[in-house]
Amino acid sequence: xxxxTLSNVRKTYAGGVAAVKGVSxxxxxxxxxxxxxxSGCGKSTLLRMVAGxxxxxxxxxxxxxxxxxxxxxxxxxxAMVFQNYALYPHMTVYNNLAYGxxxxxxxxxxxDRRVREAARILEIxxxxxxxxxxxxxxxxxxxxxxxxxxxxxxxxxxxxxxSNLDAKLRVQMRIEIKKLQKALGTTSLYVTHDQLEAMTLAxxxxxxxxxxxxxxxxxxxxxxxxxxxxxxxxxxxPAMNLMEIERDxxxxxxxxxxxxxxxxxxxxxxxxxxxxxxxLHIVEDETQLEDPxxxxxxxxxxxxxxxxxxxxxxxxxxxxxVIVRAPGKQHFEVGSVxxxxxxxxxxxxxxxxxxxxxxxxxxxxxx
Amino acid sequence: xxxxxxxxxxxxxxxxxxxxxxxxxxxxxxxxEAVRSSFYLEDPFGFGSTFVGFDNFTDALTSSDYASTAxxxxxxxxxTTFFSLSIALLLAVKADSVIRGASTYRTLLMWVYAIxxxxxxxxxxMLFDQHIGPLKExxxxxxxxxxxxxxxxxxxxxxxxxxxxxxxxxxxIFFLSGLQSVPKSIQEAAAIDCRSGARRFWxxxxxxxxxxxxxxxxxxxxxxLFETFGIIDLVLKGEPGNNPITLVYKVFLDGFRGNDLGGxxxxxxxxxxxxxxxxxxxxxxxxxxxxxx
Ligand SMILES: Nc1ncnc2c1ncn2[C@@H]1O[C@H](COP(=O)(O)OP(=O)(O)O)[C@@H](O)[C@H]1O
Ligand SMILES: [Mg+2]
Numbered sequence: 001x002x003x004x005t006l007s008n009v010r011k012t013y014a015g016g017v018a019a020v021k022g023v024s025x026x027x028x029x030x031x032x033x034x035x036x037x038x039s040g041c042g043k044s045t046l047l048r049m050v051a052g053x054x055x056x057x058x059x060x061x062x063x064x065x066x067x068x069x070x071x072x073x074x075x076x077x078x079a080m081v082f083q084n085y086a087l088y089p090h091m092t093v094y095n096n097l098a099y100g101x102x103x104x105x106x107x108x109x110x111x112d113r114r115v116r117e118a119a120r121i122l123e124i125x126x127x128x129x130x131x132x133x134x135x136x137x138x139x140x141x142x143x144x145x146x147x148x149x150x151x152x153x154x155x156x157x158x159x160x161x162x163s164n165l166d167a168k169l170r171v172q173m174r175i176e177i178k179k180l181q182k183a184l185g186t187t188s189l190y191v192t193h194d195q196l197e198a199m200t201l202a203x204x205x206x207x208x209x210x211x212x213x214x215x216x217x218x219x220x221x222x223x224x225x226x227x228x229x230x231x232x233x234x235x236x237x238p239a240m241n242l243m244e245i246e247r248d249x250x251x252x253x254x255x256x257x258x259x260x261x262x263x264x265x266x267x268x269x270x271x272x273x274x275x276x277x278x279x280l281h282i283v284e285d286e287t288q289l290e291d292p293x294x295x296x297x298x299x300x301x302x303x304x305x306x307x308x309x310x311x312x313x314x315x316x317x318x319x320x321x322v323i324v325r326a327p328g329k330q331h332f333e334v335g336s337v338x339x340x341x342x343x344x345x346x347x348x349x350x351x352x353x354x355x356x357x358x359x360x361x362x363x364x365x366x367x
Numbered sequence: 368x369x370x371x372x373x374x375x376x377x378x379x380x381x382x383x384x385x386x387x388x389x390x391x392x393x394x395x396x397x398x399x400e401a402v403r404s405s406f407y408l409e410d411p412f413g414f415g416s417t418f419v420g421f422d423n424f425t426d427a428l429t430s431s432d433y434a435s436t437a438x439x440x441x442x443x444x445x446x447t448t449f450f451s452l453s454i455a456l457l458l459a460v461k462a463d464s465v466i467r468g469a470s471t472y473r474t475l476l477m478w479v480y481a482i483x484x485x486x487x488x489x490x491x492x493m494l495f496d497q498h499i500g501p502l503k504e505x506x507x508x509x510x511x512x513x514x515x516x517x518x519x520x521x522x523x524x525x526x527x528x529x530x531x532x533x534x535x536x537x538x539x540i541f542f543l544s545g546l547q548s549v550p551k552s553i554q555e556a557a558a559i560d561c562r563s564g565a566r567r568f569w570x571x572x573x574x575x576x577x578x579x580x581x582x583x584x585x586x587x588x589x590x591x592l593f594e595t596f597g598i599i600d601l602v603l604k605g606e607p608g609n610n611p612i613t614l615v616y617k618v619f620l621d622g623f624r625g626n627d628l629g630g631x632x633x634x635x636x637x638x639x640x641x642x643x644x645x646x647x648x649x650x651x652x653x654x655x656x657x658x659x660x
Pocket of ligand 1: 013019039043
């Protein structure tokens with residue numbers, strides 16, 4: 001097993017598409033890293049460069065102590081799970097698992113032992129003689145996993161391995177992958193566009209946007225201290241509420257419309273205020289309030305999802321939308337006025353020019 | 368598929384009628400006629416015919432002439448099929464690695480197929496021309512004095528080369544599209560699982576091409592057996608002499624040159640049975656076609 005180091009990795013496709021624009025990540029041995037970002041942000045390209053399926057335009061990738069830029073995929077000692085599983089259709093499940101081992105000259109008995117062990121762990125032992133087309137989507141997914149684990153590689157690479165499964169199976173496999181990775185302790189690099197999948201699987205998240213790293217951190221850290229408005233709106237569902245605000249002496253107001261009351265000692269003239277839906281709590285009597293922020297909202301729609309409800313409301317007359325997460329039992333009347341407040345430590349501020357967090361730079365702290 | 372309901376129940380039959388007429392007049396009727404006359408001994412001057420039962424068949428099958436033609440046909444078919452398939456596969460693999468996805472090349476490479484068989488045959492014959500043929504000249508440089516139309520082996524060699532030359536492009540197109548339909552991710556999974564490119568080809572790519580290969584095998588056998596008539600005729604310039612000929616060419620010779628309509632019909636009935644068997648095999652294979660997903 002080994003760590004993986006990417007230093008200043010770039011990829012420009014023939015035709016000039018710059019898919020990855022200088023990415024550096026240090027992955028520790030045994031770590032589960034999830035690359036997350038919207039479709040087209042360069043996640044697969046990055047993963048495929050680690051696998052050796054795509055040439056590295058610039059920069060360096062090491063697996064363990066070895067720079068692998070010029071090394072063939074088969075010699076990198078990695079295993080990959082593909083989105084469409086990429087099973088060999090003409091081989092039985094057994095041979096799908098054994099193929100990579102046979103080509104490495106491993107003894108028959110050892111191959112058999114490893115294949116049966118993997119099949120047992122993944123509960124596919126009954127299907128070893130079947131061809132992939134006689135398997136369900138979930139079973140194929142397990143075979144693809146099996147093909148990776150029998151190899152006992154230095155690292156696992158996953159490219160959206162669960163996106164072809166139905167929602168229920170996806171959750172189940174997510175948990176199994178996590179357990180399996182912890183049990184084997186194999187360094188893993190996992191690509192997904194699903195922020196929930198990313199949050200639940202990752203030891204550390206790498207949020208990518210337009211071929212660049214927006215933020216690296218543990219899921220909780222990224223959630224609680226998003227480094228930019230991009231991360232703030234991408235991680236978390238429903239997304240963080242973002243609103244442009246301007247300062248008038250010590251009093252802040254919305255750039256457009258009203259309904260905001262905020263006291264803060266930010267030095268900026270303008271900023272973007274971020275509020276997680278669950279950090280907004282409903283207030284009955286605002287005169288008693290210690291909180292620095294109060295919003296008066298007009299309820300426009302309610303989405304009850306059982307344990308909780310997402311209350312969609314507009315700020316003042318101008319109609320900027322805010323989502324509030326409220327307990328499921330509470331009732332809301334569409335059109336009614338709703339006052340919500342947030343504690344000082346729950347406020348996020350971002351630069352209105354760059355979108356970068358103002359708090360995490362340490363330059364400015366809300367009072 | 369969508370079911371269309373016609374107001375007039377006769378309508379579909381009316382629409383099919385022209386096609387049915389063509390099939391009837393040009394295929395069924397001559398075939399039936401051939402079967403009928405294969406049981407008769409036709410008077411060479413056209414004065415009536417005598418029913419002779421299976422005599423025409425036994426005569427054909429026991430004659431040494433027929434046996435040697437059948438032997439040559441077998442060799443010719445086997446070699447033509449083998450070389451046109453393997454050359455096409457080799458070219459397709461090379462092309463695939465260069466042009467994954469670019470369809471303009473494919474169309475360009477198809478041009479040879481667009482040439483009508485007699486023209487392709489003519490060009491092929493020119494390659495072997497006694498005076499100006501570049502291939503004949505090349506063979507001469509190597510010390511091989513080709514005597515096409517005179518020497519049995521040289522003539523056979525020439526026929527096979529031309530037949531292969533004409534069939535490679537169509538095989539190439541099929542192999543290339545077969546290769547391009549092998550999912551990229553499977554190739555990539557194999558690249559991770561296996562270092563050797565040659566081994567990857569034989570263990571992953573080639574088996575996935577098998578359905579295309581089987582299909583082409585049948586097509587090529589049919590081609591070599593039946594559709595090389597024009598090529599053979601051009602090479603022989605209508606004068607078979609002691610040169611090698613295929614069974615189909617022999618049907619023509621015996622029937623139209625030898626005026627033995629009964630014997631020639633019996634031979635074509637035998638060939639019809641062969642086509643029938645090949646067709647059944649082909650349908651069986653298509654039914655069992657491997658699906659990639
Ligand atoms: N083979 C390729 N040739 C040219 N451009 C490509 C190729 N593969 C991907 N791209 C482009 O690179 C960018 C990143 O793609 P990709 O890494 O697949 O994104 P993701 O996996 O995050 O959805 C996209 O703009 C995509 O169009
Ligand atoms: Mg992708």
